Every structure is written in C-alpha cells, then in structure tokens.
Amino acid sequence: MKILMLAPEPFFQPRGTPISIFFRIKVLSNLGHEIDLITYHIGENKKFENLKILRIPNLFFINKIKIGPSSAKIPLDFLLILKAVWQLTQKKYDMIFSHEEAALFGVTLAKIWRLPHIYDMHSSLPQQLENFNFSRSKPLKKIFMWMEKYILKNSNAIIVICLDLLKKVRAEGFGKKSILLENFIDFEHPKYSQYEIKKKRQEYASEEEKIVLYAGNFQPYQGIYLLLKAAAKLRDESVVFLLVGENKTAVERMKKKAEELNISGKVHFTGQVPPFVMPLFISLADVLVSPRLSGTNTPLKIYSFLKSGKPLVATNLWTHTQILSNKISILVNPDPESMAEGISFALFNEKAKERAYTAKKMAERNYTYSKYRGKIITTIETASGLEKSCV
Numbered sequence: 269m270k271i272l273m274l275a276p277e278p279f280f281q282p283r284g285t286p287i288s289i290f291f292r293i294k295v296l297s298n299l300g301h302e303i304d305l306i307t308y309h310i311g312e313n314k315k316f317e318n319l320k321i322l323r324i325p326n327l328f329f330i331n332k333i334k335i336g337p338s339s340a341k342i343p344l345d346f347l348l349i350l351k352a353v354w355q356l357t358q359k360k361y362d363m364i365f366s367h368e369e370a371a372l373f374g375v376t377l378a379k380i381w382r383l384p385h386i387y388d389m390h391s392s393l394p395q396q397l398e399n400f401n402f403s404r405s406k407p408l409k410k411i412f413m414w415m416e417k418y419i420l421k422n423s424n425a426i427i428v429i430c431l432d433l434l435k436k437v438r439a440e441g442f443g444k445k446s447i448l449l450e451n452f453i454d455f456e457h458p459k460y461s462q463y464e465i466k467k468k469r470q471e472y473a474s475e476e477e478k479i480v481l482y483a484g485n486f487q488p489y490q491g492i493y494l495l496l497k498a499a500a501k502l503r504d505e506s507v508v509f510l511l512v513g514e515n516k517t518a519v520e521r522m523k524k525k526a527e528e529l530n531i532s533g534k535v536h537f538t539g540q541v542p543p544f545v546m547p548l549f550i551s552l553a554d555v556l557v558s559p560r561l562s563g564t565n566t567p568l569k570i571y572s573f574l575k576s577g578k579p580l581v582a583t584n585l586w587t588h589t590q591i592l593s594n595k596i597s598i599l600v601n602p603d604p605e606s607m608a609e610g611i612s613f614a615l616f617n618e619k620a621k622e623r624a625y626t627a628k629k630m631a632e633r634n635y636t637y638s639k640y641r642g643k644i645i646t647t648i649e650t651a652s653g654l655e656k657s658c659v
Contacts, residue, residue: 270301273304279321288388289388299641393415425447430450511538556579558582574630574635575628580597597623
C-alpha cells in the first residue's frame with residue numbers, strides 16, 4: 269500500500285513519539301508498504317527501504333520544539349496541512365496514517381479523498397494540556413475534547429499505546445476499531461563486552477559503588493527532584509545516581525538542585541545520548557528507577573527496563589501499574605522516603621533480584637517483534653478491510 273503518514277514532530281529525535289513513529293515505519297517498510305512521511309523541518313533523517321521523508325520548509329525560523337503542546341507547533345502544523353494537501357493532489361495513496369494532533373486534518377483529508385484513516389493516539393489531546401501545564405482554560409479543554417472525539421469517530425482504526433488510552437477509547441464507544449500497541453520494541457545496538465561495561469562503570473563508580481539509573485527527560489512530571497531528594501537520604505550508602513538524557517540547560521538546572529541537597533558527588537549527568545547507546549547504560553546499572561509523578565501513559569522506557577533483568581523501582585501510580593506490580597518491580601509511594609526505601613530494597617535485598625528475573629521472563633514472552641508486527645498488520649486490516657493474506 270502507498271501510505272501518507274502525517275507526523276507533527278521533530279523526526280527523528282530520541283524522545284517518546286518520534287521513537288514510536290520510527291518503529292511504526294520500520295515495520296510498515298518491512299511489510300512492503302511505501303510510506304511518504306510529512307514531518308517538521310527539524311530532525312535527523314532515517315533511512316528505510318520504502319520511506320520518503322517530506323519536510324515542511326523552515327519559514328518561521330523555529331529550530332527547537334519542546335515536548336508536549338506548544339504555541340510553536342501552530343504555524344508548523346499549518347504548513348504540515350498545506351504540504352499534505354499538495355501531496356494528495358500529486359500522488360495517489362491508499363491510506364492516511366496520522367500521529368497526535370495531525371489526525372484532526374488527517375481524518376478530514378481522508379474523508380475528502382475517500383481514503384481509510386489510521387489514528388496513532390500516543391496520548392489524550394485534552395489531557396496533554398494539564399500534564400504539560402500548557403493551559404487550564406476550560407473552553408480550550410472543551411475544544412480539545414471535541415477534536416479528540418471527532419478524530420476517534422472518523423478514524424477507521426485507532427492505535428493506543430497503553431491500557432489507560434484503551435479504556436478511554438472504549439468508554440467513548442470506539443473499542444472495536446482500537447488496537448493496543450505498546451511501545452516495547454528496542455533499537456538495534458552493538459553487543460557490549462564485559463570489559464566495555466566495566467570500563468564505563470569506572471567513569472561513574474570508581475570506588476565500585478552501586479549504580480542507580482534514570483533515563484529520560486527532566487520534565488516536572490518525571491519526578492527528577494523527588495529522585496534527587498531520595499538520593500540525599502542515601503548519601504551515606506555506597507551508591508551513585510546516574511541520570512541519562514536531556515539537554516544542557518535542563519542538566520544544569522538539576523545539577524544546581526543536587527548542589528542544594530549536598531549530593532553533587534553522588535549524582536552524575538550524561539546529557540542526551542543516542543538511543544542505541546542506552547543498552548550500555550542499562551548494563552551498568554544495579555537498579556533502574558522511574559519516579560514519575562503524574563500522567564497516565566506508560567513510560568516507554570519501562571519495557572526496556574523489564575527486559576534488562578535489573579530490579580526496577582517505580583512510583584505506585586496508574587502510569588506504572590497498568591503493567592507493573594510488586595511481582596515484577598518495587599512499587600513505592602511518590603515521596604522521597606518511600607523512594608529511598610524502595611531503592612535500598614532493590615539494591616540490597618535478594619528478593620528484588622527474584623522480581624527482576626520474573627520481569628525479564630514476562631517481557632521476553634510478551635514483548636516481541638513478531639507480536640508488534642502482528643498488531644501493525646491487524647491495524648492495517650482493520651482500517652482497510654483487507655484480508656490477512658493480502659497484507
């Protein structure tokens with residue numbers, strides 16, 4: 269099939285939605301579908317056999333897009349619409365595949381050109397306003413709620429990335445055309461030797477301290493300051509904290525927080541690293557943490573953490589408990605004392621290793637490429653009505 273994909277994102281950058289888009293394209297390409305991806309002017313080009321990237325022009329001199337909703341996206345999305353319309357007049361497509369807010373005009377264009385439409389629902393649009401503190405305007409939230417319902421109603425198939433979104437779509441009455449597709453595929457990466465791992469460990473734990481690893485952005489909902497406060501409570505233990513990710517500005521801000529807590533020597537920051545290097549950092553760790561404070565989507569990193577066989581400490585909130593339990597992780601209250609106790613348990617109690625082993629076996633069984641591929645095929649079938657043998 270010839271698929272027009274609309275992605276209002278800086279593609280590719282190593283963050284949530286662009287990573288999801290990367291793996292959608294990878295599988296679609298491997299299945300033989302041709303994808304024309306219309307996306308922002310920002311990002312690294314990625315090469316796939318059947319992918320053509322069509323970028324909007326940089327007319328507004330915007331060179332950075334923050335995570336979540338922002339006013340900067342409004343003019344960029346307008347250019348995305350224009351480019352999509354132009355592309356549809358120049359080439360015959362079999363399907364439109366839209367991500368996030370691009371689905372608003374994606375479904376409209378699909379109606380006009382009489383094409384099936386897939387909505388890749390990475391998050392709830394009205395919920396984003398609150399999660400990222402973009403606006404508390406009730407009229408604006410109502411507009412976003414209307415937008416979301418319009419998209420759900422007029423899409424032929426809906427991809428949801430977690431149980432929370434699946435429940436929401438079912439509650440709206442569109443469960444029959446929804447497919448739960450968790451973001452559990454990993455990037456290909458080199459196999460690191462024990463020597464390489466040991467050498468890297470020495471950079472952060474020269475006195476053979478235990479390493480607690482966090483990976484991701486430093487947005488307030490991620491609970492980084494909570495993690496630093498927990499680290500302060502463990503300052504007398506032979507433990508260091510390694511925080512992987514984020515830009516220089518965000519790192520400097522958190523370094524100052526660490527200084528205020530008098531734990532600068534216990535906390536290391538790497539800044540952003542390429543996705544294929546993340547397995548090396550996970551290999552260094554003795555314990556993995558996800559101190560998230562809000563939101564309802566399952567963090568993408570959780571799947572990689574479960575596969576690692578390392579003990580995982582996470583806040584006991586729905587964002588995590590959609591897939592986590594105390595059988596496969598250590599769940600703690602979202603406060604520094606509980607987080608510190610959970611990390612200590614994960615580091616020094618043998619039962620934590622048993623949970624990590626159980627988690628690894630579960631992840632190896634449930635989160636496989638073949639299952640991911642199968643769900644992409646089901647999505648195409650649901651949207652187009654094709655028989656399985658035709659895909």
